[in-house]
Amino acid sequence: MNSRAIGYDQKVRRLAALADGVLPYPALSTDAREALDARIICDMFEGDRPFTPRYVLPDYAKALRQGVKYLELEAPCDLDDALSFLTILYSQVPSVTTYPVYLGDLDSLLEPYVPAELSDEQLDAKLRRWWIQLDRLLPDAFVHANIGPHDGRVVRSIFRVERSLRQVVPNLTLKVSPETPDDLIEDAVRTVFVTGKPHFVNHPMMVADHGAEYAVVSCYNSLKTRGGAHSLVRLNLKRAVERHPGGLDSFCDDSLPHWVELTAELGEARIRALVEDAGFFESNFLSTEGLIEQERFSLMFGIFGLAECVNELMVHEGHVDARYGHDSRANAAAHRIVARISELVKQRPLPYCGGGDGFAYLHSQSGIDLDLDTTAGTRIPIGDEPGMLEHIEVVAPIHELFPAGISDIFHVEETVQRNPRAMVDVIRGALAAGMRDFTFNLDSNEFIRITGYLVRKSDLIGVEEHGARHSSDYLAATAEINHTVTTRAIKRVIAAELSPIG
């Protein structure tokens, strides 16, 4: 309440989270409660009493076509009206961060409103103004827009605006298919050099998993549009293996079924509280006006700490030096563990999860600020990555097992800025090799990816003393220390929205 480093808005949101924290938690078995308290399984600190789905992906195209009765908005006729319409609608899209995690596939949404007589300069000016609005109104790096896979005037304008503004918001994903022109990918690469955005996703792989109506939201979570995810629960594989004295076989046969069941139980309890107790889908206008459908939602089942889990199991097996990312036995164990979890998740039915045909979606969870000494998702630890080709060969085979998202970050030297075509080659190759989602960190870039979301290095300086306008910067300030992303020392700052309160 008396902090000088937190703004008014941020205080209101933290107070709301505190209030949520005094409500009774959905009923859990003793085992699940114990695992949750020991942080072997985790609810992402979404709040003790679910009253909104974690990720909501409204059908913005439908909204633009039919208008929104609840907001007394008629279908827009021109670009200015469409931008205003969307801005208003965003303010009413719920999420656990209170900011919308999905702004739409902006190029396909807006292209019909761009008349031929509007010049590129005029288009840029309009989108630039709007882009500034979005960053200031929705100051959170988890706010995410999609573009591609087709070329068009809007996507080109977005890249120009991105490069000129260098903002954190919105996060961006470019959908890439074999038909996406090289020239458009190269334009995206030039944008990565300036802003660290966009991510590149494997469009055909996503369409195969989710159908054509999908999007990448928040921190590279891929979900059905007109749908979403009720919640994200996750299993800490590092902690799980700490309670497992045996080897790889018994970990897969005995330990994993136990922990997967407890994680699923936690997810089920949260789903029932949201759908049955809070009645979200009965009452929210997005649902009643058909902009989301409960049947297109599911639960996200996240895992992280695979690297530490595998390395520890290798020690149990007597292979002390076998490290994930560098040793074929360790890599094979990693693939086996992930495949086993995928199999177990597909055998555990869950209510109200029509989006996943009655099951949760597997997600390689990139981590939060509290994940000390635990590697994000299924990644190879930062600083321990092998050469890029070997890196891709190790991680690509597991990408297909994560329909709800997985991402790897490749570090590239700044010399590549003189040869963006080389990055196009790597992107094409990585997608053909079966990578689902990835991006690049340029060594010299002002923007850096922390686990998955983006921050400006300059925004991290003095966060504790002066506060930060983007709430995700608080997460980044702590995550940066915890993940040794850089060596700069930042004082610890608690992020209220995803960390424990108090």
Next chain:
Amino acid sequence: MSTLPLSGSSASAGLVTDVIEFSVVDGPGNRFVVFLQGCNFDCLACHNPYTIKECIDCGICLDVCTTGALTMVADRVVWTESLCTGTDACIAACPYDSTPKARPQAVADVMARIRRASGFLSGVTVSGGEATQQAGFVHALFSAVKAEFPRLTCFVDSNGAADVAVWDGLDDVMDAAMIDLKCLDDALHVQLTGKSNREVLSSIELLAKRGKLYEVRLLLMAGLNDSDELLAQTGRWLAGIDPTMRIKVIGYRAHGVRPSALPLVEPTAAQREHYADVLRAEAPFDLLVI
């Protein structure tokens, strides 16, 4: 083909210093680079002088290898990659500008590594050392690349000191070459490289005429080969061949270079920009300064 390959090199095997699977600085796009051992120049400013000569199996490097990666087998120095920790102490100890790590590799061996990276590449570049010294191997390698991956382009990175027969021999499989021009002034060229630039100039003209000159690189050292007069003269000569030529001006950097009798000085950023201005005054070159 008239070129004599170095010993250890033939049409089916080359003396390979090393390969890089992904390179963004050796031609257009992402490229697989093969470095061949042995060079016909002996440049004062050479950044990787250990690629100049062939190993003579003297065994001096065995004394500094602490991991047992180097052994003497039947009077030959043998390098065991799996035991090597990559400190390059052997290269530092070599008094003959060589390395025990360069080994004969068959086209099939190199192709196996290219195959693994092929989906991520725009092409293959052969560098060195001096690639054209093993032209027979280069031709065989490029033929294999073209047969299996017609999509990939094949580039040679060369000092240009090769006669017309070499370029004729490579013509059917080589898409383009990148040529270093160390100095337009022949007397200074001899001082800098130990050889005349006559063949280099002919190679640049010939390759440009055939549409196979990707770029010319100028390595400039402050106070040595960077006078305005010489640079302008170089610009005029290159413009006479192609006024839109792609030229990469590389400011000398001391990294890796041997001690030299002549003072080798790194140009400042301002000096490098000035080089670009002098060249631009001659023609609308596609100019890159690094």
